[in-house]
Amino acid sequence: MPTAKGLFRLLPNELILQIAGLLPITDVLSLKSATYSSIRILQCRILPSGYLKSTGPFVNVDDLMDVMAKHGAAVSGSRALAYFLPGSAVNTSDWDIYVPPISTSVMAVKNALEHSGVTFESCLQRAARQLQRGSVFLTANQMISIAHEANHLKRAWLSQEQTVVDAVRRRYPALRNIGRYTRSNGSIGWMGDISPITIDANGLVSTMPRYEEGYPSTMAARVLYGSARKGGRTVPVQLVVGSLDPRKPSIAEPLYSTIFRSIFSFYASHVQCILTKHVAFHMYYMLAAQKTAYTWRVLQALQDKTEAAIQKYKQRGFQFTTAPRGADWNLRSAQDRYSCLIELEADGQCYPTQSQIRDLRWEHKGGSIRLIPQSTTVEARAELLKFGIISGQ
Structure with missing residues (x-):
């Protein structure tokens, strides 16, 4: 490829x-295709590991990607x-895993992140800092x-830690002796109704509505908050744990047992993308490349957070709209041709598998988006329904 001073591939x-x-x-x-893969350095831009090495705050990136x-x-x-569209994030943007x-x-991913330079803070440490x-603001789980x-x-x-602990114990005296509710398997037993609270700087407590009960099971509702250092700056890192309800057995689409359960719960299409060792995939790449995103319906409790996120991206040049509302999905x-799927070579077992992602189908209309089950899932549901196993998804 000619340049003003010769061949492009001869540049440093x-x-x-x-x-x-x-x-x-x-x-x-x-x-890469136009140069017949002769410019090998381009692979560092294409590989997700190369992207994390150049822009992320992580050390031991290869080990981290293997574990992920x-x-x-x-x-x-x-x-x-x-990664797909440079300039879409800023220096202070979170790294969400x-x-x-x-x-x-x-635990495996948490440990790998810690070995890569991430320090996580407990609920108590985070509450004291806030x-x-x-x-x-503290949820029931955070108070426990x-x-x-x-x-x-x-x-x-x-x-500040003392103030937080005292406020929690005053509001819910049962939490003073939480040891009695700790099971031998490490879990916490039922402790009655606990509503979220807000603690002000003076330690005064206000009880808040129980928003958590309205969260759909598809939401990723548990976050481990951490940070890492890069170039003298502290960069936020969040480990987001997908939410599944074990009390509701269901013959689910295999991808719904993966992180895609969380991806489908996102508020807008521009961030419905993943990066891992063996796959880079954006569900709405062509739309995002036009600095446009569809917004999806979210719970009333999440409206303020969603609006704040939308305003943040508007400042980065994005515009938001609703998907067509025709009669058909x-x-x-x-x-x-609207997606971007890049499959990469990788050793060992990698999840979600490339074939799972390659076969992914979904549909949208207006403010709704939903996964389309594969034929094998539909057949399994029909067969197991005869034996009393009912799937609600």
């Missing part, structure tokens, strides 16, 4: 990589979007976590 690798880092991923793939692929975890949200709700997988800013940590904390408490697939 660092300069080629800088140029590639400014291009949408499909342009990089086209450049083995346990079905992936990068999603704005940082994944910026999604992982299926399997304890061994969560209280320094004026007030903190705080009470449990307070019962086992060996070091001296910070003043719009059918989509991972291999149609």
